[in-house]
Amino acid sequence: MDFERRRIEAQWIAAEYRQRARAKWSLRKLKKVGARPIVLGRATIDASDLEVGDDFKVWSGHRRTLVSGWGRMRIGDRVFLNAGSVVISVLEITIGDDVALASDVYVIDSNSHGVEGRPHVEAPVRIGDGTWVGARAMILPGVTIGKRVVVAAGSVVTRDVPDDSLVAGNPARLIRTLDYPAGCRRAWHDEFGCPCPKLALAEEDEEIAPEEIA
Numbered sequence: 001m002d003f004e005r006r007r008i009e010a011q012w013i014a015a016e017y018r019q020r021a022r023a024k025w026s027l028r029k030l031k032k033v034g035a036r037p038i039v040l041g042r043a044t045i046d047a048s049d050l051e052v053g054d055d056f057k058v059w060s061g062h063r064r065t066l067v068s069g070w071g072r073m074r075i076g077d078r079v080f081l082n083a084g085s086v087v088i089s090v091l092e093i094t095i096g097d098d099v100a101l102a103s104d105v106y107v108i109d110s111n112s113h114g115v116e117g118r119p120h121v122e123a124p125v126r127i128g129d130g131t132w133v134g135a136r137a138m139i140l141p142g143v144t145i146g147k148r149v150v151v152a153a154g155s156v157v158t159r160d161v162p163d164d165s166l167v168a169g170n171p172a173r174l175i176r177t178l179d180y181p182a183g184c185r186r187a188w189h190d191e192f193g194c195p196c197p198k199l200a201l202a203e204e205d206e207e208i209a210p211e212e213i214a
Ligand SMILES: CC(C)(COP(=O)(O)OP(=O)(O)OC[C@H]1O[C@@H](n2cnc3c(N)ncnc32)[C@H](O)[C@@H]1OP(=O)(O)O)[C@@H](O)C(=O)NCCC(=O)NCCS
Pocket: 082, 101, 102, 103, 133, 134, 135, 150, 151, 152, 153, 154, 155, 166, 168, 169, 175
């Protein structure tokens, strides 16, 4: 079982190397691209005012990932967009460092249509450093999400979310405040490229007591 898992992980890593070449083509329309981008599959990334940081990683598998629009879009370092994510900007979308959007996440800064004869809403969206947006969540125009937030799967975020919190539901409500170990920079933690080196080390070496991590 463990061997099988390792074999599949090795295949994934090999695929990542192959797709570094694809990233050059897929990201050719961007204003600025940082170091070591990865694009797995056929993403459509044609936003006209988009800058992304280092280690930008996009998967586009069972559904095509789409990053589009003429708005100002700024994406930080080590950001991951999973398959089927849709990010469309006509005004301004800012995504911080170490953010992950899971499969089929929707981020928009315009409602595109007005209601009751009112003009349609267009307002900037901000997603703070280290935030993890769960599968099929939606982030609506005008929302600012803080740092190291977890947005639970399927949530519809209509209002601002404070730092270090878990929100869930439609409309998304605060479930609880999150308490991270010292040095932890992102809400989503795994063994692949986690930017919290002391935490990763501590996992490998059980000799390190939790109080030594700070
Ligand atoms: C949020 C999540 C990570 C669970 O975190 P957790 O700290 O273990 O939270 P819990 O399971 O203890 O749930 C806390 C409360 O939130 C509720 N909740 C959790 N996820 C929810 C969701 N998606 N929608 C609505 N409510 C949710 C639980 O029912 C629970 O409510 P209760 O206190 O009334 O019983 C998980 O539910 C989730 O949404 N994962 C997303 C996974 C994903 O998208 N992966 C993609 C891979 S990139």
